Amino acid sequence: MNLINWYDAGFCDYDSALFFQQRLHAGVACGDLHDSVLFQENQPVITLGRDAKQSSLLWSAQRIADAGIILRQVERGGDATYHGPGILVISPILRFLDYASNVHLYLRMLEETVIRQCAAYGLHGFRKNGKSGVWLDDGKLSAVGVAVSRSATMHGLSLNVNPEWTHFSAIVPCGLVGEGVTSLATHGVYKTVKHARDDFLAALSEVFGAKLLPGTPVTQEKE
């Protein structure tokens, strides 16, 4: 059984967490660190994936800045995504070939993890043909987008736990016109981000067949 260390950057700015994620990725890719998962809850940020279209931004840059939202280009696939308070951002940094034969299957395993988490809450999460992520009947609950470098993954998925909706109107989430977004709270599942993290970890262990242990800056070096 593979061991995955998990880390929680807590409520933090996107840039700090990205720096930590890049350090973890460097360690995992060269084999100095165990596979890892980084959790974070960001201060308001819109991330633009490598396929982001200008039309996916519905607010002007000035209005976005005035609302206290930062804009960042990121190296994952996908379009525009909003992260902010009440949204759990999950970045598995895994030598994914230990779990899946190809990166497409790996993406499906991430979705399966959220689907099982939903099931534990009594919610029916599902995939939509041609539209990645996990959906509930009224919109997208979880967005996915990954990058693979040196056979180790980065980025991953977001899970709408109980976000403030105002900022979502700044973008067309994932570039999907006419599709809504939803959250656990919208469906009567009131969890803190930390509780949602613990429930995700339980589902991740099941889907990936891995043992999950908290990592610390002191113990993260692989023995």
Added chain:
Amino acid sequence: MALVNVLVPDYAEGAKSIKLREWYVEVGETVAEGQELAEAATDKISIYIESPASGVIKELLAEPGDRVAVGQIIAVIETQ
């Protein structure tokens, strides 16, 4: 001297469509084994393609924006 092919990695299999997004190197450039040479992407996945050997880039066989397939040769490296 030997020629080593750079392939779209097998682990990208399963993706409906893979597009070569960008070359990070050019013909004649010296590269190291493991160095990232190019970025390819599917809808939700960015894939950074590494050099399988140290040497000099002899040919680039795909252009940014081209659709590529798993196993396709996209570059050739001449090793010492």
